[in-house]
Amino acid sequence: xxxxxxxxxxxxxxxxxxxxxxxxxxxxxxxxxxxxxxxxxxxxxxxxxxxxxxxxxxxxxxxxxxxxxxxxxxxxxxxxxxxxxxxxxxxxxxxxxxxxxxxxxxxxxxxxxxxxxxxxxxxxxxxxxxxxxxxxxxxxxxxxxxxxxxxxxxxxxxxxxxxxxxxxxxxxxxxxxxxxxxxxxxxxxxxxxxxxxxxxxxxxxxxxxxxxxxxxxxxxxxxxxxxxxxxxxxxxxxxxxxxxxxxxxxxxxxxxxxxxxxxxxxxxxxxxxxxxxxxxxxxxxxxxxxxxxxxxxxxxxxxxxxxxxxxxxxxxxxxxxxxxxxxxxxxxxxxxxxxxxxxxxxxxxxxxxxxxxxxxxxxxxxxxxxxxxxxxxxxxxxxxxxxxxxxxxxxxxxxxxxxxxxxxxxxxxxxxxxxxxxxxxxxxxxxxxxxxxxxxxxxxxxxxxxxxxxxxxxxxxxxxxxxxxxxxxxxxxxxxxxxxxxxxxxxxxxxxxxxxxxxxxxxxxxxxxxxxxxxxxxxxxxxxxxxxxxxxxxxxxxxxxxxxxx
Amino acid sequence: xxxxxxxxxxxxxxxxxxxxxxxxxxxxxxxxxxxxxxxxxxxxxxxxxxxxxxxxxxxxxxxxxxxxxxxxxxxxxxxxxxxxxxxxxxxxxxxxxxxxxxxxxxxxxxxxxxxxxxxxxxxxxxxxxxxxxxxxxxxxxxxxxxxxxxxxxxxxxxxxxxxxxxxxxxxxxxxxxxxxxxxxxxxxxxxxxxxxxxxxxxxxxxxxxxxxxxxxxxxxxxxxxxxxxxxxxxxxxxxxxxxxxxxxxxxxxxxxxxxxxxxxxxxxxxxxxxxxxxxxxxxxxxxxxxxxxxxxxxxxxxxxxxxxxxxxxxxxxxxxxxxxxxxxxxxxxxxxxxxxxxxxxxxxxxxxxxxxxxxxxxxxxxxxxxxxxxxxxxxxxxxxxxxxxxxxxxxxxxxxxxxxxxxxxxxxxxxxxxxxxxxxxxx
Ligand SMILES: Cc1cc2nc3c(=O)[nH]c(=O)nc-3n(C[C@H](O)[C@H](O)[C@H](O)COP(=O)(O)OP(=O)(O)OC[C@H]3O[C@@H](n4cnc5c(N)ncnc54)[C@H](O)[C@@H]3O)c2cc1C
Ligand SMILES: Cc1cc2nc3c(=O)[nH]c(=O)nc-3n(C[C@H](O)[C@H](O)[C@H](O)COP(=O)(O)OP(=O)(O)OC[C@H]3O[C@@H](n4cnc5c(N)ncnc54)[C@H](O)[C@@H]3O)c2cc1C
Numbered sequence: 002x003x004x005x006x007x008x009x010x011x012x013x014x015x016x017x018x019x020x021x022x023x024x025x026x027x028x029x030x031x032x033x034x035x036x037x038x039x040x041x042x043x044x045x046x047x048x049x050x051x052x053x054x055x056x057x058x059x060x061x062x063x064x065x066x067x068x069x070x071x072x073x074x075x076x077x078x079x080x081x082x083x084x085x086x087x088x089x090x091x092x093x094x095x096x097x098x099x100x101x102x103x104x105x106x107x108x109x110x111x112x113x114x115x116x117x118x119x120x121x122x123x124x125x126x127x128x129x130x131x132x133x134x135x136x137x138x139x140x141x142x143x144x145x146x147x148x149x150x151x152x153x154x155x156x157x158x159x160x161x162x163x164x165x166x167x168x169x170x171x172x173x174x175x176x177x178x179x180x181x182x183x184x185x186x187x188x189x190x191x192x193x194x195x196x197x198x199x200x201x202x203x204x205x206x207x208x209x210x211x212x213x214x215x216x217x218x219x220x221x222x223x224x225x226x227x228x229x230x231x232x233x234x235x236x237x238x239x240x241x242x243x244x245x246x247x248x249x250x251x252x253x254x255x256x257x258x259x260x261x262x263x264x265x266x267x268x269x270x271x272x273x274x275x276x277x278x279x280x281x282x283x284x285x286x287x288x289x290x291x292x293x294x295x296x297x298x299x300x301x302x303x304x305x306x307x308x309x310x311x312x313x314x315x316x317x318x319x320x321x322x323x324x325x326x327x328x329x330x331x332x333x334x335x336x337x338x339x340x341x342x343x344x345x346x347x348x349x350x351x352x353x354x355x356x357x358x359x360x361x362x363x364x365x366x367x368x369x370x371x372x373x374x375x376x377x378x379x380x381x382x383x384x385x386x387x388x389x390x391x392x393x394x395x396x397x398x399x400x401x402x403x404x405x406x407x408x409x410x411x412x413x414x415x416x417x418x419x420x421x422x423x424x425x426x427x428x429x430x431x432x433x434x435x436x437x438x439x440x441x442x443x444x445x446x447x448x449x450x451x452x453x454x455x456x457x458x459x460x461x462x463x464x465x466x467x468x469x470x471x472x473x474x475x476x477x478x479x480x481x482x483x484x485x486x487x488x489x490x491x492x493x494x495x496x497x498x499x500x501x502x503x504x505x506x507x508x509x510x511x512x513x514x515x516x517x518x519x520x521x522x523x524x525x526x527x528x529x530x531x532x533x534x535x536x537x538x539x540x541x542x543x544x545x546x547x548x549x550x551x
Numbered sequence: 552x553x554x555x556x557x558x559x560x561x562x563x564x565x566x567x568x569x570x571x572x573x574x575x576x577x578x579x580x581x582x583x584x585x586x587x588x589x590x591x592x593x594x595x596x597x598x599x600x601x602x603x604x605x606x607x608x609x610x611x612x613x614x615x616x617x618x619x620x621x622x623x624x625x626x627x628x629x630x631x632x633x634x635x636x637x638x639x640x641x642x643x644x645x646x647x648x649x650x651x652x653x654x655x656x657x658x659x660x661x662x663x664x665x666x667x668x669x670x671x672x673x674x675x676x677x678x679x680x681x682x683x684x685x686x687x688x689x690x691x692x693x694x695x696x697x698x699x700x701x702x703x704x705x706x707x708x709x710x711x712x713x714x715x716x717x718x719x720x721x722x723x724x725x726x727x728x729x730x731x732x733x734x735x736x737x738x739x740x741x742x743x744x745x746x747x748x749x750x751x752x753x754x755x756x757x758x759x760x761x762x763x764x765x766x767x768x769x770x771x772x773x774x775x776x777x778x779x780x781x782x783x784x785x786x787x788x789x790x791x792x793x794x795x796x797x798x799x800x801x802x803x804x805x806x807x808x809x810x811x812x813x814x815x816x817x818x819x820x821x822x823x824x825x826x827x828x829x830x831x832x833x834x835x836x837x838x839x840x841x842x843x844x845x846x847x848x849x850x851x852x853x854x855x856x857x858x859x860x861x862x863x864x865x866x867x868x869x870x871x872x873x874x875x876x877x878x879x880x881x882x883x884x885x886x887x888x889x890x891x892x893x894x895x896x897x898x899x900x901x902x903x904x905x906x907x908x909x910x911x912x913x914x915x916x917x918x919x920x921x922x923x924x925x926x927x928x929x930x931x932x933x934x935x936x937x938x939x940x941x942x943x944x945x946x947x948x949x950x951x952x953x954x955x956x957x958x959x960x961x962x963x964x965x966x967x968x969x970x971x972x973x974x975x976x977x978x
Contacts, residue, residue, distance in 0.1 A: 281898045285879065405738035408708045418708075458709075461673065461804055465711035469730075474717050479673060483906055490905035497901060502877035505901075506870035507595070509911070511805075514951035515597055516671040519906040520611045 003196040007033040007165075009364055010185055010200035012172050012214055015045035016148060016350050018206035019155040019166075020357035020376075026162035027379060028365060028372035033198065034156075034164070035187060037171035039442055041152045043208045045350065046445065047309030049231060049265055051242060051256045052076060052144040053351045054089060056116055057249055059108040060101070065328050065349075066112035070142075072352045077144060080381040083151040087257055089143025089242035090124055091116075093136050094293045097247045102137045105246060109141075116141050128239045130295050143242035145256050148350055149445060150387035157384030169438065170196075175203075175218040180338050182218060202341045202364055209274035209312040211346035220337035222330075222344060223315040228277035228308050231265030232287055232496065235302040235453060238262040238295065245294055252290035255298075259391065264291055264298065271310070279306035284495040302500055304453055305492035314347045331359050341367065386427045389447040395420050410466060411459035413452020418466060420447065425472060439472055440464060440485045453500070456489045457508035476522045483524040486512065558859045559585040559827070561971065562847055564834050564886065565866030565874065567591025568960035569942025571817045572648055573864045576968040578824035579647075585858050586821075587829035587849050591872045592943070592956065597671070597802035598776070598809035600645065600659065600961070602680035603633070604666050604954035609909040617666050617680050617958075630947030632959050635922050636966050641958065644965030649681055655816045656782050658684040668693055670773075670801045672710060674718030680958065683809070685776070685783045689799035692771040698725040699771040701801070702762055704733045706740040709804040710775045729765040734758050742808040745777035749786055759793035766796055776800035776809050781819075783812065829856070833873075837863070837886050843937050864967050865889075865918075865926065865940040866960070874944040875917070882916055884944070889918045889926045889934060892946040910952040917946030923970035924963060936974065939967040 009025055011018045014036030022034045036042065052073050055066035077084050093102050109116035116139050124138035125131050156166055169190040176184040185198040207214045212224045237257050245253040256263045267283045284306050292299045314330040329348030334340075345360040358374045365372060389395060396415035408418045424446050425439070440463060443449055449463060450456035464482045467473045473481065486508075497505050512518045563574045566588025574586045602617040606624050614620035618638055625634045633641060649659040659681040661667055666678035667690050682690060692699045703712035712728030719726050733740055734757040735748065748754050766772050772790075778800055779786030790798045802809050821828065835848040835855065846859045865886065867874025875891060876883050882891045893916035894900055900913040919927040924939045941963040943950060950956040 278903075281900075285897075288879075406705070408706065408739050410708060458804070462709040464673075465709050465714050468711045468714035468717055471713070475720065476718055478714065479675070479718065482673075487905050491903075494901045494903075494905075498877045498879045498897070502870045503873070509905075509914075509951050510592060510595070510871065510956075512906075513910075514954070514956055515677075516673045516675050517677040517954070518673070518675060519908055519910075519952065520605070520613070521675050524906065 003194070004199060005033065005196065006199045007031055008201050008368065009033070010035065010198050010203045011206055012204065013043070013206035013208055013210070014040045014152070014156075014166065014168065015043045015206065015208050016041070016152055016353035017045075017208065017345055017348070017356045019152040019159070020353045021204060021206055021345070021361055022164050022166065023155045023159040023162075023381075024357040024361040024374060024376050025364065026159040026164040027375050028361065028370065030365065030368070030370055030372070032164050033200070034166040035170040035172060035198070036166065036168050037190065039168045039438065039445055040156060041149055041445065043210070044309040044311060045148050045152055045208070047307050048148060048350055049254060049256050049263055050145055050148055050258050051254060051351070052084060052146040053349065054142040054144075055112060055114040056089070056091060056109055056139075056141040056143070057244060059105070059112045059114055060248060062328065063112045066114055068328075068355060069349065069351045070112070070114050072355055073142070073144065075354065075377060076146070076351075079376075079379070080151065080154065082383040083147050083154065083381070083387075085145040085147075085257065085259070087143065087145055087241045089141045089244060090119075090128065091139040091141060091244045091246040092124060092131060092294055093138075093246035094132055095134055095136055096293075097136070097245070101248055102246055105139060114141065128241060128243065130238050130297050131243070132294055132296055135294075137246055139246065141244075143244070145242065145258050146350065147258070147390055149390040151353075153387030153390070153446065154381050154384045157386040158382055168442075172214060172217065177218065177339060181341050182339060202343070202367060204360055204364060205342065205344040206346070206360075208346060209310040211312060211344050215334070215344055218334070218339060218342055220334050220339060220342065220344075222332060222346070224346070225313040225315065226271045226274045226277075227311045227313055228269045228271045229266035229311060230279035230283040230287070230306055230308040231263050232284055232306050233304050234262045234264065235304050236261065238297065238301065243294065245291075252287045255291070255295065261304070264288075274310045274312070277308045277310050278491045279308040279495045281495045303496040304451075304501065305455060305489070306495040307492045312346050329356050331363065333363060385423070386446070389416075389420055389424055395448065410462040411449045411452065413454050413459065414448035416447050416449050416459070421449070421463060421466060422470070425470065438481065439467055440481050441488065444485065450485065450489055453504060455493050455504065455508070456486055457504070457511060460485050461511075479518070479522045480524055483518060483522060487524055556859065557583070557827075558844065558861060559583045560860065561585075561862040561864060562587070562834075562845060562858060562860035563864045563866060564588065565591065565868060565872065565942065566830070567593045567866065567868050567872055567942060568596075568957050569866035569868070569964045570864075571813075572644070572961040572964035573866050573941055573968055574821060574826055575651055575817070576644075576647065576965055577864075577971075578821060578826050579651075580968065580972060582972075583825065585827045585829065585860060587832045587834050587847075588867070589831045589833060591868055593813050594810040595805040595807070596810045596813070596957070597807070598683045598686070598813060599669060599679040599802075600649070600681035600957040601950075601954045602641070602645065602666070602958035604678040606953055608949060608952040611908045613678060615666060616664050618664055624953070628947060632945045632948055632963050633955070635920075635924070636962050640966055640969075641962040644962040645681065645958065647965070648961045651820060652813075652816055655820045656784060657812060657816045658784060660684055660687045670715065672802050672804045674715035678954065683783075683800070685778060685787045685800045686802070687799065688771060688797040689773055689801060692773070692797070692799065696723045696725060697771055698769040699727075699773060700766055700769045701726065701728045701773040702765070703728065703730050703775060704740060704745075705730060706733060706736065706738055707742070707745070707775060707777075707803070708739070710801075715801070727769075729762075731758075731761050734761070742775070742777045742803050742806065743780075743811060746780040746783075746808045749777060750779050750781070752789060755786060755789050756793060759790055762794055766794055769796060771797045771799065773799050773801050775803045776807060777803070780808065780812065781815060829858075834886055839935060843935070845937070862937040862939070862971050864964070864971070865938065865944065866942040866964060867944055869917070869943045872943065874942075882913075884918055887926070887934065887938065889940075890929045892916055892919055908952070910949045914949040914951065915947055917944055917948075919946055923974070924967040925970070937971075939971055941967040
């Protein structure tokens with residue numbers, strides 16, 4: 002069996018794992034990250050993209066509010082390419098709790114979260130889409146963050162410092178001798194082959210799956226899973242982040258992201274982190290609730306929905322739901338008699354840097370490495386890997402070069418063939434290996450499939466191009482296309498009224514009416530699950546994350 | 552003033568397969584016809600005419616004989632549009648339709664009682680009933696797995712020779728591909744422009760020359776469907792002459808030329824039959840006077856015309872065609888507000904998996920008609936005795952999964968026209 006040696010093994014390629022990879026790489030610690038699907042395939046690719054100013058947490062959790070404020074300020078300075086510093090508003094409508102409105106400014110002051118009241122008229126002149134019957138408005142320092150660019154830039158920086166990563170590589174078990182993990186067992190889901198990693202120290206950054214991973218090592222973490230659904234609008238409705246000024250509830254927040262806006266979220270407790278997908282019922286609930294602060298949310302065109310899972314760590318592992326903390330948890334599994342195993346889970350995207358710093362400190366202490374954290378000072382360099390997730394960039398590049406031989410493969414988002422080629426090159430061999438989830442990987446690293454056609458047309462064109470490039474062979478490219486479409490469908494099906502219903506009708510006419518794809522070629526997923534030892538593990542190109550952001 | 556205003560025998564609402572067929576059948580029977588409609592499935596179609604190939608959809612069972620499949624469907628799905636027609640009506644409708652197309656240089660081929668396997672643009676193979684002559688040789692090559700080369704072009708996106716070869720290579724080792732520069736162009740290519748270019752014999756000669764070195768050891772040459780616009784059979788024959796090989800077309804992804812060819816054929820053929828076409832115009836609303844006379848407002852705000860007609864055929868399609876509108880709380884038919892049979896709530900519309908064989912419940916939604924194709928109201932009674940409906944807007948079929956799109960459209964249009972004439976509605 003193939004064996005890889007490393008000093009630190011990081012399990013999970015979300016914001017936390019990739020942030021940790023970079024943090025340790027900056028400290029000169031050799032590390033390898035393994036991700037069972039792809040970078041940001043978990044909650045980090047299925048969240049709201051709000052860089053919290055902290056104002057949302059001032060009533061419930063002053064500490065979290067302060068963390069958000071501090072980390073938000075750092076990120077705006079050190080990773081400006083990933084941030085759209087929009088500013089934010091908190092607005093209340095008739096019927097919202099008056100006491101909460103009255104206390105808001107003081108609560109912000111107590112957590113040192115900048116906030117100032119503005120007149121309702123000013124709020125409406127800043128954001129004309131707001132309801133005309135607002136009763137209060139405050140300006141805060143919220144911003145929007147591109148989580149894909151963030152994680153990809155972290156990976157790229159870490160790799161440039163000597164770290165390595167592998168996608169489609171899933172941890173399946175641990176061997177423990179004398180209270181230490183001596184071997185980590187994995188499966189390469191591209192080839193189906195087992196492999197093994199020997200590491201001095203193992204960090205579990207598997208997000209909502211951290212409990213599953215810990216259990217494989219015989220340790221227990223008590224988690225609750227809270228699934229949240231969000232809706233993406235076709236157009237950007239506001240310049241700023243808009244929050245409902247009330248005790249945090251569902252459907253409170255509208256975050257602009259490039260050319261779109263994202264509305265959400267719900268919070269539904271589920272039993273299995275792999276069982277989350279947005280529903281028709283949630284889509285309706287979100288719109289019915291949020292239209293009070295912005296009536297156009299009722300009539301605007303939505304392009305898709307998506308859902309992610311938040312792991313809520315039960316404080317003290319006591320299983321008492323009232324003590325659930327939304328802050329993050331760092332667990333040294335010394336407590337479970339495993340000396341070289343650490344778990345980091347929970348938290349927020351906004352605080353991912355801190356969520357990397359803390360376990361990195363612990364890791365270094367355990368390894369006897371004396372090297373301080375530098376992520377508070379060292380800027381995050383923009384990378385080739387992350388650059389194509391930016392809405393509008395591919396169009397600008399296309400217009401800028403106008404190479405007559407280049408072709409636009411994704412017309413909704415103006416992604417050209419040369420950009421696809423550049424992405425295929427950055428995916429290389431460490432990314433999800435060619436063929437198996439190539440199209441999904443391209444989708445994650447660009448805006449392919451994210452426009453109104455939801456992959457219906459660009460999926461076909463990119464697939465043809467992958468055949469032309471010899472990246473896929475046999476029926477595999479079409480199988481992969483089917484799983485790509487199937488994945489987009491999770492987010493598409495909840496919002497099929499108006500124009501999207503027409504689009505879906507056309508898509509089905511193409512794929513089923515015209516090409517009989519429902520009857521031929523199993524999806525890549527059906528292929529891959531065949532013969533796997535359990536059914537709970539999603540196969541490449543499928544599974545956990547419930548639909549990608551945007 | 553009023554005296555000079557035309558009252559048409561029938562207003563056809565829709566310019567997809569169903570609307571075109573209804574217009575044709577009515578005009579051929581000497582009725583005066585007005586027709587309105589914009590983009591429909593026909594513009595996106597492969598040109599293949601599907602009759603029936605899969606039933607029951609949940610089992611994904613393919614049928615070799617479309618007629619046996621129609622029998623089975625009539626037996627198992629009493630509400631299916633075919634169940635009201637019977638096989639003879641369906642056969643005559645398709646024959647009349649393809650006879651007209653052939654008279655306009657768009658010839659169709661196929662077996663009397665058998666579906667024919669054909670290529671889709673993605674390299675999958677589907678079964679259909681009638682195939683444009685220009686694609687026919689491809690069905691022979693596919694059947695015999697004969698030595699064949701698929702030619703594709705730099706600049707034509709979404710059509711990949713390597714994809715088709717890879718998809719087929721297990722069964723068809725003698726299939727290969729070559730990529731050529733399209734005569735006289737660089738950069739991005741569009742099928743319509745390519746078809747136009749190849750209408751010129753000099754360009755065909757250039758193309759034949761470029762293909763020659765790749766086609767030495769093959770019997771067949773397959774091209775994307777760009778071989779000519781108004782007389783593609785001529786272009787194909789010319790290429791066969793020049794290359795000494797059998798030549799065929801494979802449909803491309805939309806925007807393709809196979810759809811526009813059909814539309815152009817109708818435009819050419821219907822005009823001499825006196826049809827008044829409101830091309831790319833929509834019916835905004837309909838009113839029916841007490842004496843039964845319809846008046847329609849046609850066009851767009853600021854440019855509206857009124858058209859009056861003794862009868863109407865509603866062939867406005869489904870969601871893509873805009874004949875049905877999906878709202879958050881239900882599906883409506885916007886012109887006459889005909890009740891739409893549909894699942895009880897939006898949560899029931901779609902399946903969790905897009906490629907699930909049984910398909911989406913919403914696909915079976917649509918309007919109900921009596922056995923003369925007249926839409927029914929909520930009480931189950933005929934809404935108006937001079938209003939008929941045809942095509943995909945009808946309830947109880949899933950043309951996408953059953954593979955009966957053009958068949959339903961053409962056959963129900965035929966039946967609607969026949970019923971209309973039977974009820975003596977000529978002015
Ligand atoms: C609906 C929603 C909205 C949110 N909105 C915001 C917001 O607006 N602002 C904000 O700051 N935060 C937000 N969050 C929180 C934020 O998204 C998460 O806190 C953050 O993304 C967690 O990152 P992570 O890396 O810890 O976990 P994840 O991103 O879930 O990463 C865990 C990774 O581990 C991998 N993995 C699991 N098991 C294995 C295994 N056996 N082997 C290998 N790999 C494995 C998974 O595939 C996954 O990629 C939101 C969360 C949700 C769910
Ligand atoms: C991508 C695609 C591929 C296809 N491939 C095939 C194939 O390979 N084989 C096959 O047999 N079939 C195929 N079809 C199906 C076929 O083209 C038709 O869609 C189907 O038969 C239904 O036809 P229809 O005329 O009822 O509706 P549509 O084709 O949808 O036409 C509806 C018409 O009504 C018009 N309309 C709607 N509202 C109004 C209004 N208010 N006023 C005026 N006009 C209005 C529209 O503009 C349009 O012209 C395909 C369809 C699509 C979309």
